[in-house]
Amino acid sequence: MARVDPKAVLEGRIPGRPPIGLIAGLTVSGLCALAALGVDVLSGGGGFWVGLLLAVLPIPPLIALALALDRLEPEPPRALVFAFMWGAGVAVLGALVLNTAGLLYVTVPVFGEADGHFVSATFGAPVIEETLKGAVLFGMLWLRRNEIDGFADGLIYAAMVGLGFAMMENITYYMRAFEDGGAQQLQAVFILRGLVAPLSHPLFTSMTGLGVAYAATHRRGQLLAPLAGLLGAMILHGLWNGAASTGLAGLGVVYLLDFCILVGLIAIVAVERRSTVRRIETYLPLYAATGLVTAADVRMLRSIPARRAARRWARAVGGPPAGRAMVDYQLAATELALLHKRVDRGVADPHWFTARRDALLNLMALARHAFLRVPQAPRAPGGPPWAPRGPSGFLRPDLRKR
Numbered sequence: 001m002a003r004v005d006p007k008a009v010l011e012g013r014i015p016g017r018p019p020i021g022l023i024a025g026l027t028v029s030g031l032c033a034l035a036a037l038g039v040d041v042l043s044g045g046g047g048f049w050v051g052l053l054l055a056v057l058p059i060p061p062l063i064a065l066a067l068a069l070d071r072l073e074p075e076p077p078r079a080l081v082f083a084f085m086w087g088a089g090v091a092v093l094g095a096l097v098l099n100t101a102g103l104l105y106v107t108v109p110v111f112g113e114a115d116g117h118f119v120s121a122t123f124g125a126p127v128i129e130e131t132l133k134g135a136v137l138f139g140m141l142w143l144r145r146n147e148i149d150g151f152a153d154g155l156i157y158a159a160m161v162g163l164g165f166a167m168m169e170n171i172t173y174y175m176r177a178f179e180d181g182g183a184q185q186l187q188a189v190f191i192l193r194g195l196v197a198p199l200s201h202p203l204f205t206s207m208t209g210l211g212v213a214y215a216a217t218h219r220r221g222q223l224l225a226p227l228a229g230l231l232g233a234m235i236l237h238g239l240w241n242g243a244a245s246t247g248l249a250g251l252g253v254v255y256l257l258d259f260c261i262l263v264g265l266i267a268i269v270a271v272e273r274r275s276t277v278r279r280i281e282t283y284l285p286l287y288a289a290t291g292l293v294t295a296a297d298v299r300m301l302r303s304i305p306a307r308r309a310a311r312r313w314a315r316a317v318g319g320p321p322a323g324r325a326m327v328d329y330q331l332a333a334t335e336l337a338l339l340h341k342r343v344d345r346g347v348a349d350p351h352w353f354t355a356r357r358d359a360l361l362n363l364m365a366l367a368r369h370a371f372l373r374v375p376q377a378p379r380a381p382g383g384p385p386w387a388p389r390g391p392s393g394f395l396r397p398d399l400r401k402r
Contacts, residue, residue: 006328009363010335011076012146012356021143025082032089036096036168044175050186051174055167058194066159066202069269070152071304072276073334079147083136083157087164087201091132095165098128118245126204126237133161133201134208134230141226145216146352149338150276152269154213155206162202169201170194196255200240203258206265207232219346236261277302279337292364293333301333314371325370332363 005015013019040048063084067074102124108116137157140147148154170193177189193200211229215222236258243250280302287293300306307330315323339356342348 004363004366006363009359010331022078022082026085029085029089032093036093040171040175047175047178050178051171054174054190055170058198059163059167062163062198066156070156072273075153075156080160083160084164086136087133087161088168091165092168094132095129099125122238122242125241126234130204130230130233130237133165133205136161137208137212138226141212141216148213148216150217150272151210151213152272154209155265158205158209159202162205166201203262204233204237217345217347279341283337283340284333292368301330318371322371325367329364329367332360336360
């Protein structure tokens with residue numbers, strides 16, 4: 001059987017070619033993050049380690065919460081890591097330099113000390129920070145637009161960028177609170193930034209993610225949608241920073257607004273997930289003649305619990321290799337349904353569509369062969385309800401070599 005790189009097929013890249021751009025981006029982002037941390041170390045003393053601990057502590061559950069929004073078609077881990085590191089590195093270091101320069105040379109000289117800080121926080125910082133965070137999303141739209149299949153993808157990448165930025169920014173806030181007011185002030189700042197509003201930066205940048213996702217999946221709005229999303233991110237960010245100077249009442253109003261937006265974003269993801277399920281039910285049966293998709297497969301693919309059960313069964317009967325093959329089959333089948341979404345929207349080049357479709361079908365054939373052609377384990381008698389019974393249920397000979 002021909003060797004296939006499942007990750008390359010699912011990510012839509014050429015097998016065997018190292019992702020030079022991704023490696024370079026991760027390297028630059030990592031160096032920028034180290035530089036930003038170095039600034040905190042030099043100015044923070046012992047409070048740096050307290051701030052680092054408190055800033056990192058909530059990140060794993062927040063990342064898990066964000067990734068839970070896109071379980072039908074999870075994004076490539078390397079791309080997610082790059083988005084997070086861009087927010088924690090390039091965006092943070094760039095914002096540190098530009099915000100400081102703007103404060104020292106523009107807002108304070110023009111408006112005075114007190115008003116200068118307010119203008120910088122309310123107007124300058126949102127423009128600078130959201131532009132820097134959104135740059136990686138604009139880059140994906142330009143270079144990897146086929147990786148963004150819908151609003152959920154745009155929100156996931158925006159959340160990763162925002163979480164990386166928030167983590168690094170919180171180190172500075174916690175460090176200063178510890179040094180200026182001790183444990184009591186640190187506790188208050190942690191409650192506000194770590195517990196009450198831990199998703200503020202991801203929420204701001206999600207507006208850019210929505211605009212970029214719309215542009216990636218529609219023929220119209222290629223420029224207007226991303227710019228409108230970026231403007232929305234700046235406005236939300238500015239409202240939050242401006243409300244911080246008005247006391248708890250102002251923060252409460254803006255927090256309620258952000259909470260309503262968060263509920264709306266979750267609703268968008270839920271509606272889009274149902275749309276993806278309908279596309280699976282509509283388009284995958286068209287490939288029944290290939291022997292790669294049955295009605296039982298479609299029932300399995302449209303449900304997260306059924307997918308999880310299928311992976312458990314595959315691991316039980318064939319070990320980890322069969323489990324990985326089942327994952328590859330599920331992801332490739334979902335990508336195939338989403339590929340037809342691009343055709344419906346008129347954003348799929350015909351030649352690219354054919355090549356992409358054939359690559360996904362080939363991966364589905366090889367994966368299906370791997371998890372069905374395994375010895376039946378006694379602990380899983382009879383196989384799953386979607387597994388074909390008897391030689392006639394396996395792949396046609398011409399498909400086994402694809």
